[in-house]
Amino acid sequence: xxxxxxxxxxxxxxxxxxxxxxxxxxxxxxxxxxxxxxxxxxxxxxxxxxxxxxxxxxxxxxxxxxxxxxxxxxxxxxxxxxxxxxxxxxxxxxxxxxxxxxxxxxxxxxxxxxxxxxxxxxxxxxxxxxxxxxxxxxxxxxxxxxxxxxxxxxxxxxxxxxxxxxxxxxxxxxxxxxxxxxxxxxxxxxxxxxxxxxxxxxxxxxxxxxxxxxxxxxxxxxxxxxxxxxxxxxxxxxxxxxxxx
Amino acid sequence: xxxxxxxxxxxxxxxxxxxxxxxxxxxxxxxxxxxxxxxxxxxxxxxxxxxxxxxxxxxxxxxxxxxxxxxxxxxxxxxxxxxxxxxxxxxxxxxxxxxxxxxxxxxxxxxxxxxxxxxxxxxxxxxxxxxxxxxxxxxxxxxxxxxxxxxxxxxxxxxxxxxxxxxxxxxxxxxxxxxxxxxxxxxxxxxxxxxxxxxxxxxxxxxxxxxxxxxxxxxxxxxxxxxxxxxxxxxxxxxxxxxxxxxxxxxxx
Numbered sequence: 001x002x003x004x005x006x007x008x009x010x011x012x013x014x015x016x017x018x019x020x021x022x023x024x025x026x027x028x029x030x031x032x033x034x035x036x037x038x039x040x041x042x043x044x045x046x047x048x049x050x051x052x053x054x055x056x057x058x059x060x061x062x063x064x065x066x067x068x069x070x071x072x073x074x075x076x077x078x079x080x081x082x083x084x085x086x087x088x089x090x091x092x093x094x095x096x097x098x099x100x101x102x103x104x105x106x107x108x109x110x111x112x113x114x115x116x117x118x119x120x121x122x123x124x125x126x127x128x129x130x131x132x133x134x135x136x137x138x139x140x141x142x143x144x145x146x147x148x149x150x151x152x153x154x155x156x157x158x159x160x161x162x163x164x165x166x167x168x169x170x171x172x173x174x175x176x177x178x179x180x181x182x183x184x185x186x187x188x189x190x191x192x193x194x195x196x197x198x199x200x201x202x203x204x205x206x207x208x209x210x211x212x213x214x215x216x217x218x219x220x221x222x223x224x225x226x227x228x229x230x231x232x233x234x235x236x237x238x239x240x241x242x243x244x245x
Numbered sequence: 246x247x248x249x250x251x252x253x254x255x256x257x258x259x260x261x262x263x264x265x266x267x268x269x270x271x272x273x274x275x276x277x278x279x280x281x282x283x284x285x286x287x288x289x290x291x292x293x294x295x296x297x298x299x300x301x302x303x304x305x306x307x308x309x310x311x312x313x314x315x316x317x318x319x320x321x322x323x324x325x326x327x328x329x330x331x332x333x334x335x336x337x338x339x340x341x342x343x344x345x346x347x348x349x350x351x352x353x354x355x356x357x358x359x360x361x362x363x364x365x366x367x368x369x370x371x372x373x374x375x376x377x378x379x380x381x382x383x384x385x386x387x388x389x390x391x392x393x394x395x396x397x398x399x400x401x402x403x404x405x406x407x408x409x410x411x412x413x414x415x416x417x418x419x420x421x422x423x424x425x426x427x428x429x430x431x432x433x434x435x436x437x438x439x440x441x442x443x444x445x446x447x448x449x450x451x452x453x454x455x456x457x458x459x460x461x462x463x464x465x466x467x468x469x470x471x472x473x474x475x476x477x478x479x480x481x482x483x484x485x486x487x488x489x490x491x492x493x494x495x496x497x498x
Binding site: 090 | 247248249250252253254256257260261264331332333335336337338339340341342343493497498
């Protein structure tokens with residue numbers, strides 16, 4: 001049996017406020033797996049624990065208890081191998097403001113231990129693919145919102161990760177770009193990349209995801225194939241029913 | 246070891262330094278020239294010698310240390326804090342880079358910036374007061390130890406800070422006063438015995454004194470003692486910076 005792209009086992013993430021000593025459980029013992037090549041949607045209302053789960057997967061959040069492995073590599077014990085498998089496109093624009101956008105991509109590859117002509121070619125190919133070539137020498141601050149969103153995706157793909165995590169990749173972009181990104185993501189999946197998507201656009205999850213997990217108050221409240229989860233209703237109806245507090 | 250990742254981080258820090266050239270290169274050059282003309286050429290012309298060397302020759306090593314300390318602390322503290330503030334540090338945190346590689350990246354960047362600034366001021370010293378180090382090995386050793394110490398302190402305060410103001414606190418209330426009373430402009434031999442004894446507990450005095458050995462061939466304190474103090478402080482600061490980075494303090498929530 002091949003290793004799961006993501007295997008999360010009884011993950012708990014608890015935040016402690018040092019001043020008031022109060023605790024907040026953001027993720028409360030969730031378990032699920034994502035298979036290689038799968039397009040998986042992680043949905044939930046604001047504050048449900050989606051971003052915390054993603055942060056735990058990529059190493060931005062310390063795990064309180066439980067475990068996460070990526071393609072068989074534990075994210076804590078075998079962190080270096082685990083991190084090379086995953087690319088993150090965060091919701092925020094956190095680019096390096098001292099680099100032009102071509103260098104943002106080249107330096108990103110460098111942090112993953114890659115350099116040379118192949119890296120420069122890949123950066124140029126991605127800039128071309130995302131229609132950013134004419135802006136290659138400009139800082140990201142000169143890009144429009146849609147361009148920044150495309151750059152976020154290009155950066156996440158620089159080291160050719162087997163697993164791509166997209167945290168609200170189409171937030172704030174126009175319909176035309178959203179559909180363009182959907183087409184690109186379908187191509188990536190067809191090429192074998194495993195994709196995890198969080199989004200508040202339920203039609204996006206319905207269109208793209210093979211399987212959907214819904215988180216509410218740090219717990220998984222649904223985990224089904226998209227078609228099974230929806231049945232003959234809309235995803236919005238199912239979502240509201242499961243997450244109504 | 247992710248050597249390419251480490252080199253990339255160092256290269257990124259150099260790009261950053263040269264993109265803020267008005268903070269990195271010109272302030273130390275202009276400040277040093279002002280000190281040379283006001284204290285070295287102006288006031289210094291009224292002082293025959295200090296410890297057997299001209300006042301201008303006495304002054305240059307102190308001015309180099311002043312700028313090396315300031316520049317290395319600024320390099321790592323502001324870069325790290327800005328990365329946290331803008332969230333761009335997440336690029337490093339999700340990459341396969343260890344805490345050792347991250348800290349080494351900031352330390353090496355600080356060291357390169359320190360060497361650049363030190364050599365620039367050394368050239369100014371040669372051009373305007375015709376003085377050069379007599380012992381280049383000692384010169385490089387002290388710059389290395391001081392750069393490691395203040396780059397590591399920069400990492401520590403870059404992690405502790407909640408706003409830019411906090412980074413300036415160490416500079417304003419600790420570093421600048423201690424450097425100014427640490428023998429930058431005058432010899433400790435001029436102080437009354439009690440104050441001289443107190444001044445020997447100032448670590449900046451030992452940095453400047455050890456560095457002055459490389460120019461004058463002698464100093465106020467035993468060279469071995471000064472090097473041991475600076476080396477110990479550098480090792481301790483490095484250990485704390487590594488510990489904080491490895492634990493993810495204010496980096497990984």
